[in-house]
Amino acid sequence: MKDELDNREERVANLKGMGCSRxxxxxxxxxxxxxxxxxxxxxxxxxxxxxxxxxxxxARIKSINTEAALQVPGVLAVLTAADLAPxxxxxxxxxxxxxxxxxxxxxxxxxxxxxAFVVAEDRYAAADGIEAVEVEYEELPVIVNPFxxxxxxxxxxxxxxxxxxxxxxxxxxxxxxxxxxAGDKETTQEVISNAEVVAEESMYYxxxxxxxxxxxxxVASMDKVNGKLTLWGTFQAPHAIRTVVSLISGIEEHNIRxxxxxxxxxxxxxxxxxxxxxxxxxASIVTGKPVKWIEDRMDNxxxxxxxxxxxxxxxxxATKEGKITGLHCQVVADHGGFDACADPTKFPAGxxxxxxxxxxxxxxxxxxxxxxxxxxxxxxxxxxxxxxTEAVYFIERMIEVLAIKLNxxxxxxxxxxxxxxxxxxxxxxxxxxxxxxxYHTAWDKALKTVDYEGLRKEQAERVEAFKRGETRKIMGIGxxxxxxxxxxxxxxxxxxxGLGMFDSCEIRIHPTGSAIARLGTISQGQGHATTFAQxxxxxxxxxxxxxxxxxxxTDTAPYGLGTYGSRSTPVAGAxxxxxxxxxxxxxxxxxxxxxxxxxxxxxxxxxxxxxKGAPERFKTMKEIAFxxxxxxxxxxxPGLEAVSYYDxxxxxxxxxxxxxxxxxxxxxxxxxxRRFYALDDxxxxxxxxxxxxxxxxxxxxxxxxxxxxxxxxxxxxNVKTGTLMxxxxxxxxxxxNYETDFTVTPSPHHPIGAKGxxxxxxxxxxxxxxxxVQDAFRPFGNTHTNMPHDHWRIWRTANELGLHS
Amino acid sequence: MSKxxxxxxxxxxxxxxxxxxxxxxxxxTLRERLNITGPHIGCETSHxxxxxxxxxxxxxxxxxxxVAQASGKSITTIEGLGDPDNLHPLQSAFKEHHxxxxxxxxxxxxxxxxxxxxxxxxxxxxxxxxGMAGNICRCTxxxxxxxxxxxxxxxxxxAQEAAE
Numbered sequence: 001m002k003d004e005l006d007n008r009e010e011r012v013a014n015l016k017g018m019g020c021s022r023x024x025x026x027x028x029x030x031x032x033x034x035x036x037x038x039x040x041x042x043x044x045x046x047x048x049x050x051x052x053x054x055x056x057x058x059a060r061i062k063s064i065n066t067e068a069a070l071q072v073p074g075v076l077a078v079l080t081a082a083d084l085a086p087x088x089x090x091x092x093x094x095x096x097x098x099x100x101x102x103x104x105x106x107x108x109x110x111x112x113x114x115x116a117f118v119v120a121e122d123r124y125a126a127a128d129g130i131e132a133v134e135v136e137y138e139e140l141p142v143i144v145n146p147f148x149x150x151x152x153x154x155x156x157x158x159x160x161x162x163x164x165x166x167x168x169x170x171x172x173x174x175x176x177x178x179x180x181x182a183g184d185k186e187t188t189q190e191v192i193s194n195a196e197v198v199a200e201e202s203m204y205y206x207x208x209x210x211x212x213x214x215x216x217x218x219v220a221s222m223d224k225v226n227g228k229l230t231l232w233g234t235f236q237a238p239h240a241i242r243t244v245v246s247l248i249s250g251i252e253e254h255n256i257r258x259x260x261x262x263x264x265x266x267x268x269x270x271x272x273x274x275x276x277x278x279x280x281x282x283a284s285i286v287t288g289k290p291v292k293w294i295e296d297r298m299d300n301x302x303x304x305x306x307x308x309x310x311x312x313x314x315x316x317x318a319t320k321e322g323k324i325t326g327l328h329c330q331v332v333a334d335h336g337g338f339d340a341c342a343d344p345t346k347f348p349a350g351x352x353x354x355x356x357x358x359x360x361x362x363x364x365x366x367x368x369x370x371x372x373x374x375x376x377x378x379x380x381x382x383x384x385x386x387x388x389t390e391a392v393y394f395i396e397r398m399i400e401v402l403a404i405k406l407n408x409x410x411x412x413x414x415x416x417x418x419x420x421x422x423x424x425x426x427x428x429x430x431x432x433x434x435x436x437x438x439y440h441t442a443w444d445k446a447l448k449t450v451d452y453e454g455l456r457k458e459q460a461e462r463v464e465a466f467k468r469g470e471t472r473k474i475m476g477i478g479x480x481x482x483x484x485x486x487x488x489x490x491x492x493x494x495x496x497x498g499l500g501m502f503d504s505c506e507i508r509i510h511p512t513g514s515a516i517a518r519l520g521t522i523s524q525g526q527g528h529a530t531t532f533a534q535x536x537x538x539x540x541x542x543x544x545x546x547x548x549x550x551x552x553x554t555d556t557a558p559y560g561l562g563t564y565g566s567r568s569t570p571v572a573g574a575x576x577x578x579x580x581x582x583x584x585x586x587x588x589x590x591x592x593x594x595x596x597x598x599x600x601x602x603x604x605x606x607x608x609x610x611x612k613g614a615p616e617r618f619k620t621m622k623e624i625a626f627x628x629x630x631x632x633x634x635x636x637x638p639g640l641e642a643v644s645y646y647d648x649x650x651x652x653x654x655x656x657x658x659x660x661x662x663x664x665x666x667x668x669x670x671x672x673x674r675r676f677y678a679l680d681d682x683x684x685x686x687x688x689x690x691x692x693x694x695x696x697x698x699x700x701x702x703x704x705x706x707x708x709x710x711x712x713x714x715x716x717x718n719v720k721t722g723t724l725m726x727x728x729x730x731x732x733x734x735x736x737n738y739e740t741d742f743t744v745t746p747s748p749h750h751p752i753g754a755k756g757x758x759x760x761x762x763x764x765x766x767x768x769x770x771x772x773v774q775d776a777f778r779p780f781g782n783t784h785t786n787m788p789h790d791h792w793r794i795w796r797t798a799n800e801l802g803l804h805s
Numbered sequence: 806m807s808k809x810x811x812x813x814x815x816x817x818x819x820x821x822x823x824x825x826x827x828x829x830x831x832x833x834t835l836r837e838r839l840n841i842t843g844p845h846i847g848c849e850t851s852h853x854x855x856x857x858x859x860x861x862x863x864x865x866x867x868x869x870x871x872v873a874q875a876s877g878k879s880i881t882t883i884e885g886l887g888d889p890d891n892l893h894p895l896q897s898a899f900k901e902h903h904x905x906x907x908x909x910x911x912x913x914x915x916x917x918x919x920x921x922x923x924x925x926x927x928x929x930x931x932x933x934x935x936g937m938a939g940n941i942c943r944c945t946x947x948x949x950x951x952x953x954x955x956x957x958x959x960x961x962x963x964a965q966e967a968a969e
Contacts, residue, residue, distance in 0.1 A: 027900035030908025031915060032892070033843020033883035040842040122837070124828065213847045213855055213909045213943045264845070264909030265943050297848045525907030525944045693903045696946030724852035724941075732947040733938040 011606045016545060017538030018752065021689035024530045026523070035262045038217045041232050043290040046219070047076060049283050050126040050293065051276070052116040052133045053303070054108035057144070057374040057717020058156070059137040061104055064116060069132035074125025076287055078133060079117040079279060081105040092248055092278055095271075095496055096348060097167025098177070098339035099159075100377060102275040107140070109156060109337030110376045111717050112302035117279040119291060142717040146311065146334040146371035149175040156337065156372045167339075168348040168370075177339050177370035182353035182430045188365035191326035195317030199405040203397055204786045205390050207309035207334070207375070207711045209301050210382040211729065212524070214264025216304050217294035220280035224288055228255050233277060235260045235552075236270040237562025239520055240499060242554045244273050247497075249281060260552035266524035267701070268380035269305045271342040271564050298722045305342075306375070306711050307382030309334040310352075310390045316398045322406050324417045327361050327429075329394060331368040333379075339370060341379030342564070343386050344494040344501060350386030351485050353430040357395035358439050358483040358655060359417040364429040374717045383701050383762035385486040385565035392482045396767035397784060400479075400774065404783055409456070410775075411447055414481050415440065425748075432485060434653045438681070438745045443481060446657035446679045449741065452477075455661060463779045472667050474780075474803075478660035478772025482764035486756040487570025487652040496561060502647040503571035504558035505579040507536065509640035511629040513622030514546035517579070520560010521572040522552040526694070526758055528568060531686045532576050535752060539580030540587070541607035541621040558643060566654075566756035569686065570747075575646035577751040582642035586628075590640075591619040593633050652747045652755035656680040656764045662772040666803045669795030671707065671773060678764070679741040683755035692740050695761045699738055702765025704730050706773075708790040728790070777801060812876045816841065817885030831875050832856045832867040835882060843883035843912040847941070854940030857913035858882045864920045864939070883912035886919055894957040894964075895919055904953030906944030914940045918954045926962055930955070 016022045029035055066078040081103040084090035091099045104115045118129035143149045143156065155162070155174045165171060168178035192198055218233030229251055235241045238260040246253040263270065276293040283291040295304065315328040333349060335341060343350045349368035356364050381387065399417075403410035418439040419426045426434040455477050462475045491500030504520040517536055521528060529549040537544040551557055560572060584604060591609035592599040595617055602609040609624070611617040619627075627633070628640040661675040678695055685691055708728035712720040721727045746753025766787075773789040774782060780801045785793070798804060809824040816839060825834065835841040835858070847855035849868050856867040859881040887893035895915045898904065905911040914937070921928065921936040928936060933954050934947070942950060 023900055024903065026908065027905060028889075030905055030911045031883075031896040031899050032887065032889065033841075033912040035908045035911075037842075037845070037909065039836075039846065042840070123833070124826070211943065213853060213907070213941065214845065215847075263907065265907040267943070294846075297850065527906065689903050693906060693945060693949060696948045697906060697944045698946075700946035701943070723850050724848045725850060729853070729941050729943065731938040731941060732934040732951065735934075735947050737948055738946065 008606060015537040015541065015543050015607060017534050018684065018686050020534070020687070022530055022534055022544060022687055024527050026527060026529050037214055037262050037264055038219060038232050038234055039294050041219050041261065043219065043221060046290040046292055047119050047121060047283070047287060048123050048126050049117050049119045049280055049291050050130060051114045052118065052130050052135065054104065054111060054113040054115050056108060056137050056139055057111045058109060058140040058142045060107045060140060061115070062136040062138055065134040066116065068134065069118060069129045072125065072128045072132050074121040075118060075129035076121070077119040077283065078129065079103065079282060084282060087282065089248065089278055089282060092273065094338060094340040096339040096341040096343065097345065100338035100340055102278045110374055111719055112299065112376065114275040117283060119283045119287060142374045142715070144373055144375060144713045144715060144717050146332050146373055149371050149373050156374065175372045177335055177372060178348050180349045180368045181366065183365040184363060185365045188326050188328050188363045191363045192315050192317040192328055195325055196320045197405060198315055198317045199398065199402040200315045201398060201401045201784050202313045203394070203784060205308045205310040205312060205393055206787055207306050208382065208705050208709050209306050209711050209727065210267035210269040210380065211301065211727065212265030212267050212269050215295035215297060215300040216270055216274060216276065217292070218277050218280050219290055219292045220284040221290035222284040222288070228257065229281065230257045230259065231281065232259045232261055234263050234270045236266045236522060236524065236564050238522055238552050239554050239559045240496060240561055241273060243499060244497065245281065248278070258554045260522045263522065263524040266564065268307060268342070268382045268564055271380055272305055272340055274304050297724060301711065301722050301727055302719045303376050304378065305380040306336065306378035307380055308390060312390070312394050314394060314398045316402050318402060318406065322408050322413050322416055324359055324361050325363065327356055327364040329355050329366045333368055333370045334373050334375060335370050335379050336373055336375040336377040338377040340377035342381065344488055344496060346493055347386060350381065352387040352391050354388055354432060354483065354485045355391035355394050356428050356430055357392060358419060358481050360419045360423065361429055366430055375713060381565055383698055384759050385484060385488065388484055389763045389766055392763050393767045396480045396482065396771065400771055401783055404778065410479055411452060415443060418443065433650060434483065435650055435747050435749055436745050437483065437653060437655055438743065439481065439655060442655065442657045442679055442681055442743050445741065445743065446659055446677060450659045450675065450677050473663045473665050474776045476662045476664060476772040476776025478662060478768045478775060480658045480764050480768035480771060482760070483653055483655045484566070484760050484763050485651045485653055486566035486759065487648055488565050488567050489651055490649060491647045499561060500647065501561045502645050503560040503567065503575050504643070504645045505572060505575040506558045506643045507579045507583055507641060509583060509625045509628065511626050513542055513625040515542055516548045516550060517576065518550045518557040519572045519576065520558050521563040521568040524563060526563070526568065527690045531690060532573065534686055535573055535576045536580050539577050540583050541604065566759045569754050569756045570652045570750060571646060571648055573754055574648060574751050575644045578646055579642045579644035582644065583640060586636070586640060587621060587624045589636060590624045590627050590633060594619050594627055649749050652683065652750060654680065654682045654755040654757060654760050656760055658764045658768040660768045660772040662776060664773065664776045664794060666798040669791035669798065671789065671794060673736040676736055677739045677741065678761060679743065680757060680760055681743045681745050682757035682760065683744065683746045683750065684753035685742065685744065686754060691757050694758045695740050696738055698759060698761025699765045700730055700735050702762045703735065703769055704728055706766050706769035706787055706789060708788045710788050810873050812872055814872070814875050815879040817881060825872050827871065827873055829872045830868060831870045831872045834872040835867060841882050841884055845909055845912065847909070852941065854917060855910050855913045857917045857940060859916060859920055864917050883916050886915065893919060894960045895954070898953040898957035898960065902949050902953040902956055904945065904950045910940060910942045914942065914950060922954070922958055922961060926958060928958065
């Protein structure tokens with residue numbers, strides 16, 4: 001074959017490998033309305049299922065009468081717990097070692113809980129059927145506050161033995177779930193009580209929701225002839241879902257095919273297993289027809305996968321000069337009616353023990369108590385790796401509070417406490433080993449770019465102008481420096497339901513030099529089909545445009561734990577590189593055979609193997625691919641394929657430095673984001689365009705959470721934010737333009753040095769927006785106010801600080 | 806069940822005639838009856854814009870309009886804006902400028918943007934942000950959506966000038 005590209009640079013560019021802003025291959029179908037989302041799936045005779053939901057947050061169910069509903073035209077079946085009980089499917093295990101009712105078994109524990117499942121010919125008939133189901137409830141006392149719950153005589157979970165330990169150790173009270181500790185309690189308390197300076201603060205990280213634009217849903221199709229169940233759904237972890245379905249249904253795993261089609265955003269909402277999945281499967285078995293279940297937006301916000309809801313109390317100690325000596329963090333975690341948090345098994349509070357952040361804190365202690373209340377279950381990582389957002393918010397607020405106590409500049413306080421470059425790998429007080437970082441360089445670059453000193457001067461002048469009555473707008477400078485912990489994770493300490501959190505890639509090279517690679521992950525907008533092909537292009541020397549990436553079909557893809565917690569690039573990306581290297585190793589042998597030299601006498605060069613010292617003698621990867629299928633090479637099997645299951649040796653630790661400049665109108669409470677600068681270090685950069693897009697999106701979700709987005713309940717357990725009328729999703733009008741920047745500190749243990757980036761901007765962005773609001777009020781005596789900083793709460797802060805008088 | 810109504814609509818240039826219950830929503834007609842699945846359902850309360858279509862020259866959220874209200878009208882969805890060999894400039898621009906991620910909002914977003922550019926071929930960034938505020942995207946943070954619309958506008962204007 002003729003070598004068409006002589007120039008090496010041209011050959012590199014032709015690959016569209018790592019480091020280039022390759023346009024996305026996914027976009028052709030999405031821009032033309034040809035995406036294939038779960039609700040687009042239509043099968044012959046498909047039925048539609050929907051739930052009767054509880055209007056009460058806590059009630060006993062006296063009776064359920066389905067007779068009238070069954071008379072409604074188009075309604076085929078109504079399932080209740082009584083129907084599921086003989087199959088043992090009225091309850092299901094949660095990812096957190098608890099169990100959850102699939103359909104209300106005697107009582108309900110939160111508003112919107114699934115009570116009965118109506119199966120009908122279409123959505124309208126299902127809605128009519130729901131109206132006709134008669135449920136008699138007896139109201140019970142409602143508890144929506146976890147502190148009250150721990151004191152209450154009311155037993156929320158009557159199914160649990162109050163004295164028996166839970167999945168994570170002893171329980172202190174009938175509404176208590178677990179206590180989880182990390183660090184050295186005694187030394188930390190001693191350090192803090194003897195410290196020169198101690199700052200204390202209590203903060204509530206409110207409950208919110210990932211709210212992807214596409215809600216959760218599935219289509220279950222039981223083929224009774226072949227005994228095969230196919231389940232399409234919005235699953236962020238299709239393989240784990242297959243295993244869960246097998247374990248709870250008894251259907252052998254090889255007879256279950258789970259398919260995640262295109263997914264309209266996940267952000268953690270689509271990690272868990274929900275009653276809708278179980279009911280659809282049962283309904284398909286009962287009716288012998290495919291059954292679709294799709295949440296509406298209210299169902300979604302009220303029932304599947306809340307995030308956060310952490311009451312955090314901190315103490316931080318330091319020398320008079322500001323060197324931090326100790327950190328104490330106590331959390332009361334509201335988990336709702338069932339503990340359905342999506343965390344690795346050994347981490348019931350996720351990676352909250354990364355709460356020492358980016359700082360060299362010698363002593364620390366963390367204690368988290370999980371509590372049942374009459375709120376929806378969930379506790380997922382909303383665009384974050386297992387509670388890292390809570391941890392980073394906590395430490396970045398504590399730093400600010402300490403700066404106030406020390407009367408010190410918060411940027412300088414950060415700088416003198418950062419873990420130094422030479423300290424990596426750094427063993428943190430709460431157990432993690434940070435792989436790599438260069439925080440000072442990133443911080444200095446950020447502060448210099450935004451002219452931090454100039455901003456502080458401007459802010460001081462603004463305060464004076466405000467006091468003179470010349471303006472009604474005050475100015476805040478939000479700072480945050482975050483360290484993420486992503487890429488879960490090493491099988492030795494990370495599993496979900498006993499499944500190790502490795503990931504996988506399988507590659508097949510076709511004879512004419514194109515390829516297909518399948519992974520255990522699943523894209524929900526991250527652009528895997530684009531970026532994983534880029535990793536492979538660089539590793540195996542075939543153009544990314546000639547490589548198809550496929551995910552989400554458990555019948556064809558290798559087993560993997562899915563996409564959440566920024567784990568795709570750190571884990572499946574590593575598997576992709578490793579599988580690519582296996583391909584390359586075999587290709588080297590084929591090349592050497594074709595060139596009639598020893599294996600060690602050829603070396604890889606972009607898209608070919610060349611004879612060392614004789615670059616004019618080479619075989620391109622395309623030629624080698626063909627040879628793999630047409631030559632009988634002694635000692636080698638035909639074909640060119642590889643599989644890699646990658647168990648990461650450590651997590652990866654992306655970091656970043658963010659600055660937000662905000663003006664706040666004290667009379668309206670409206671914040672105006674004047675500038676937002678985001679520097680991210682995600683290690684090796686695979687596709688700068690996609691990284692930038694991820695940063696924009698993550699920052700916007702951070703803006704939402706910090707400035708208004710919440711799932712709020714009243715005292716009766718009614719959800720007050722159940723539609724997009726009340727639940728804040730920013731529009732183009734509220735969102736600023738972001739300035740993005742980067743440094744590159746590769747991960748030393750990752751095959752290509754990549755760390756993951758999708759969640760960093762959310763993790764770092766929330767404290768940055770919040771700190772901007774709080775910083776604006778700092779000159780007027782503010783230490784801390786809780787999020788979300790919506791207009792009313794900002795106005796209230798201004799009012800409480802006397803700025804309206 | 807209520808008496809069915811006789812509906813006549815034109816969708817993407819094709820006449821459609823059928824009987825439907827008065828309560829049938831337009832988005833249901835498009836997606837379930839006509840298999841036009843470009844427009845999506847995101848909220849069912851007119852907030853998110855994933856279901857945006859164009860009806861007789863106006864952007865409309867199909868999730869809160871009865872098909873009976875659309876009877877006699879012409880409807881354009883994302884499927885009617887361009888085809889693989891002849892993409893609408895917005896469809897190319899969204900790809901070129903990374904104006905989408907999960908793709909769920911994209912059909913509504915592009916359909917709305919096409920109307921916006923018809924009404925205002927030279928929008929400022931502020932006008933784009935205001936004009937697109939009825940369409941929510943959870944992935945992109947809008948920055949690249951704005952950029953995509955600006956690029957499409959420039960391209961459409963250049964093509965217009967060249968034609969004149």
